[in-house]
Amino acid sequence: MRSITNSLWSQSGRYSSHGELYPDRDIWLLPEEKVILTCTLEIFDQAREYYGRPLKINSGRRSQKYQDLLTKKGYRTAKYSPHVLGAALDVDVPDDMTDVDLAKLLRDSAAALSYRVPRIGYLQYRGDQGSSSFVHFDCAWNLPSETLSKLPLNVITAYTMEGLTW
Numbered sequence: 509m510r511s512i513t514n515s516l517w518s519q520s521g522r523y524s525s526h527g528e529l530y531p532d533r534d535i536w537l538l539p540e541e542k543v544i545l546t547c548t549l550e551i552f553d554q555a556r557e558y559y560g561r562p563l564k565i566n567s568g569r570r571s572q573k574y575q576d577l578l579t580k581k582g583y584r585t586a587k588y589s590p591h592v593l594g595a596a597l598d599v600d601v602p603d604d605m606t607d608v609d610l611a612k613l614l615r616d617s618a619a620a621l622s623y624r625v626p627r628i629g630y631l632q633y634r635g636d637q638g639s640s641s642f643v644h645f646d647c648a649w650n651l652p653s654e655t656l657s658k659l660p661l662n663v664i665t666a667y668t669m670e671g672l673t674w
């Protein structure tokens with residue numbers, strides 16, 4: 509049964525469970541933060557359906573407190589993270605794929621659903637081995653205008669662009 513509604517926000521998707529979208533380690537998430545943009549979930553679910561094998565989410569929605577903790581620990585984190593706003597998912601690159609393959613799968617999945625091209629990031633996460641171990645994607649352009657209007661102009665501009673992030 510399809511659990512996705514026609515609304516902007518969803519708690520879980522067709523093939524994505526609550527636990528993987530809001531990791532246990534994020535004990536600071538407020539109940540009202542436990543939603544993710546429906547378009548982000550639908551694109552991910554479509555990618556899982558096309559791929560037909562496990563695709564692991566390594567980061568979903570984060571609270572601002574968890575984001576601040578990551579920053580304090582020295583991770584490269586964005587000041588205005590689409591993860592905190594509920595627009596983004598990070599997906600592990602499976603063994604039989606490269607980051608480029610996974611990015612294409614996500615773009616194809618968005619196109620199949622007639623969504624705009626998602627914002628996708630992986631080049632900035634690449635190490636020596638060539639392929640990033642995960643791909644970030646988000647639909648930050650679909651955040652409600654009242655959320656976008658609270659952000660600095662350069663962030664709004666970046667959020668409303670499609671294609672590669674950074």
Ligand SMILES: [Zn+2]
Pocket residue numbers: 567591596597598643644645
């Ligand atoms: Zn990410």
